[in-house]
Amino acid sequence: MSQEAWNRLALLYGHQYRPPRDAFYWGPGVTDEALGLLGDLKGRRVLDAGCGAGFNTVWLARAGAEAYGVDFSEAQLAYALRLAFTQGARAEFVLARLEALPYPDASFDLVVSTFALHYVPDLEAAFREARRVLKPSGRYVFSLDHPARAIHDGLPYLEEGPLRWRWRAEGVEVPMISYHRTLETLTRTLRAVGLHLEGLYEPKPQGPDPFLKGPEAQAYLEGQVPYTLIMEARA
Numbered sequence: 001m002s003q004e005a006w007n008r009l010a011l012l013y014g015h016q017y018r019p020p021r022d023a024f025y026w027g028p029g030v031t032d033e034a035l036g037l038l039g040d041l042k043g044r045r046v047l048d049a050g051c052g053a054g055f056n057t058v059w060l061a062r063a064g065a066e067a068y069g070v071d072f073s074e075a076q077l078a079y080a081l082r083l084a085f086t087q088g089a090r091a092e093f094v095l096a097r098l099e100a101l102p103y104p105d106a107s108f109d110l111v112v113s114t115f116a117l118h119y120v121p122d123l124e125a126a127f128r129e130a131r132r133v134l135k136p137s138g139r140y141v142f143s144l145d146h147p148a149r150a151i152h153d154g155l156p157y158l159e160e161g162p163l164r165w166r167w168r169a170e171g172v173e174v175p176m177i178s179y180h181r182t183l184e185t186l187t188r189t190l191r192a193v194g195l196h197l198e199g200l201y202e203p204k205p206q207g208p209d210p211f212l213k214g215p216e217a218q219a220y221l222e223g224q225v226p227y228t229l230i231m232e233a234r235a
């Protein structure tokens with residue numbers, strides 16, 4: 001269901017939601033420029049887990065990383081391949097699930113994942129796979145919907161589980177399922193797979209972004225409500 005939803009959304013995602021700037025985006029309006037979480041990328045093997053249309057993967061490749069992108073939507077990957085080709089970036093894209101990564105143990109220096117993990121039903125499996133493919137002391141840095149957005153949406157924060165909603169934009173409407181998890185669950189699950197939490201970031205959007213539209217956008221732009229949560233862990 002979720003894979004089908006992402007195939008249907010790909011046209012909208014790849015076309016309408018192109019990042020406004022050439023940068024690595026952790027979330028809407030949040031680039032790595034200010035945060036500096038990626039570190040030195042030259043020659044590093046970096047996996048972009050849930051790469052979608054490949055905006056970040058291509059940026060990583062152009063920044064000197066040996067970049068790999070994984071996503072379970074063939075339609076999203078078609079955009080990613082075209083983007084890499086048009087930008088002359090060398091990046092490898094593979095169709096796979098975050099819960100079963102097609103790479104040997106200890107393959108990557110860095111695994112990044114932006115706004116994909118809240119769509120994965122088995123978070124522990126995705127964390128375990130990230131841990132497995134990381135080299136010893138490799139870093140896992142991921143962003144996702146800030147769990148406190150649930151409160152902003154009038155949902156009970158402590159009640160975890162699937163959220164059923166509709167992605168409505170530009171005349172497109174697609175039923176979606178995402179998974180609300182508390183900060184406690186996120187940190188406990190990292191620990192359960194042997195990942196050590198080293199940092200937690202709640203950045204305010206640095207400026208406008210195609211995702212920050214509508215009446216709620218102002219609340220995010222002014223920092224009244226957090227939108228993006230970033231966690232940094234080490235294997």
Ligand SMILES: C[S@@+](CC[C@H](N)C(=O)[O-])C[C@H]1O[C@@H](n2cnc3c(N)ncnc32)[C@H](O)[C@@H]1O
Nearest residue numbers: 006050051052071072073076097098114116119
């Ligand atoms: C909101 S998009 C984010 C894409 C990209 N990381 C970005 O920041 O633009 C979420 C992506 O996660 C992918 N995804 C969701 N669940 C997945 C899973 N279990 N395995 C692999 N990819 C998944 C979707 O296909 C979609 O491309």
